[in-house]
Amino acid sequence: MTRPHCRIRSATLTTALALVLTAAAVPTIGGSPTAPSATGASLTLTAAAPSGEQWSADLSTVNRDDVNVRRTPAGLRLREARAAGRTPRSPHSAVAEGMLLTAPRTLTRPATRVRAEISADVPAGATVEAQVRGWRVSGWTEWRAATAGAVFDRPVSQVQTRVVLTARAGGATATVRAVQLTADATAAVSAATPGRTYRVYATRIGLVGELTANGRTIQPRDHFAALPSRRGLSPLNTGDYTVRVCTTTGARCEYAPVWDVGPWNTRDDYWNPPAVRENWKNLPQGRPEAQAAYQSGYNGGRDQFGRTVLNPAGIDLADGTFIDGLRLTTNAWVDVAYLWTGGGPRGVVGDGPLNIRSGPSTSYAVRGLAARFANVPIQCWVTGQSVAGPYRTTTRWNRLATGQYVSHAYISAVYGGAVPVC
Incomplete structure (x- = not known):
């Protein structure tokens, strides 16, 4: 249905999609949480048993490429555990940050996956993260978290690593003793992609008890989205057209099926190029x-x-998506991926809303929700905590294209190709 506007007045509102090693939730290789002591934790974190080409990141050289880190006899640490150059309103104003950038390593053979094993002492409030990027003919890839395995869609010939440390302002800093890297090839190099992504203004649907454009009676705290074109409208109780909606900070996301048409227009498929767009072809x-x-x-x-x-407004969100998935309190700008414009394997969420987590265990933080019937892009899978769900009991966790995870116990079907091991 089309609605002239939503019921909330406007207000303004990246992403920590990478796995972060924290003292609050420290996984072992098997995925079970290990509680840190009151003073911190000494740990090793790795995604899988090593195989392939291996090397150690050089943590001994700190130069002009590096930020707020220093080498000590015990290991790599933050130089100063205080925030600098941030406004009082900034979410980073209470966080000290540092980064060590290593020299690129030329691989003996091209690889499509790089995994990192970190050995560190991590006190409460501090974090350590290993990130990598790969060189290919077209240039460097984006940086990707490597603790659970970074998968590239095409083989890379060089790998560069950076180690990122954070601490509460004035708090204790982590000490990184070693970072071991492993590069190998996965069974497939065509990773799932989320498709076209744009920042648009989101409004809340409300309208409980009314019918959507695909015939659903809107329920309290429902989970779906509306777009201003029927070209992206899913049939009832399907997620053929699913959007991933994230807050602009990336702190929360929801995968939601498109079950309604609006706001404002009904023939405005703005995510398509002008040659395809139904109306308003002169707009970007x-x-x-x-x-x-x-x-x-x-x-x-x-x-x-x-x-x-x-x-x-360029998207309407049902109350559950708006309030529970994104935890919005007023209309806001959001980042929307129109998942059917991407490629790669997709998993169908058979029961939900399903928690999406920062790691392959229920001990990891919840980063949002995947609504029932949503089709989520699966990049690869890892072994984690065993979960008993409506479809199976399994230790398999699917890593989504954002780097977040959902238990395979709640995925009713997978289509679009084989899902590789991370």
Whole structure:
């Protein structure tokens, strides 16, 4: 259905998608949590048994490429455990950060996966993270967390590592003794991709008891989304068209099926290129017509029905997605991936909303939800905590394209290709 506007007034609102080694939740190789002592924890974290080409990151050389770290006899530490250069309103104002960048390593043979094993003492409030990037013909890939295994969609010939440390302002810092890297090849190099992603304005649907465009009666705290084009509308009780909606900080995400049409327009598939877009072909790809009308007076400031546009909304979110999935309290800008425009294996969430976590165990932090029927992009899978679910009891955890995890016990089906081991 189309609604002229939502019921909440506007307000403004990256992502820690990588696995972070913390003293609050420290996994062992088997995935079981190990509680730290009051003064900290001495641990080793690794994704799997080593195989392939191995080397150790050089933690002994600190130079101009590195930020707020120092080498001590005990290991790599933050130089100063205080925040600097941040505004009081910044979420980072209470966090000290440091980073060591190593020299690139040329591999003896191309690889598609790199795993990191970290040996460190991590006190409460501190974190350590190993990230890698790979060189290929087109240049460097993005940085990816390597603790659970970084998978590249094409073989890379060089690997560069960086070690990131954080601590509470004035608090104790971690001490990193060693970082061991392993590079090898996975069974497949075509990783799942989330597809086109744009930042748009989200509003809350509400309207409990009314019907959606695909015939669903809206329930309290329901989990779905609405887009202003029927081209992305899923049939009832399917997730053929699923969006991944994340807060702009990346702290929370939800995978939600598209079950309604709106806000404002019904023929505005703004995520498509102009040659494909049904209407408003002179707008930039990724710019909803309502946003252009509201911000710059496009189309006289009106929608396709001639109504004055009162907010720049490009997506509507059901109450459960809005409140429970993203934990929003008012309308906000969000980052939306239109998952059907991507590729690779997809898993169907058979029972939900399902928690998505930062690691392969229920001891890891919840980073959001995957609604029932949502189709989520699965990059690879790891062995973690055993979970008994509606479809199976399994230790398999699926790593999504964002680097987050869901238990395979709740996935009813996988399509789009074989899922490799991470």
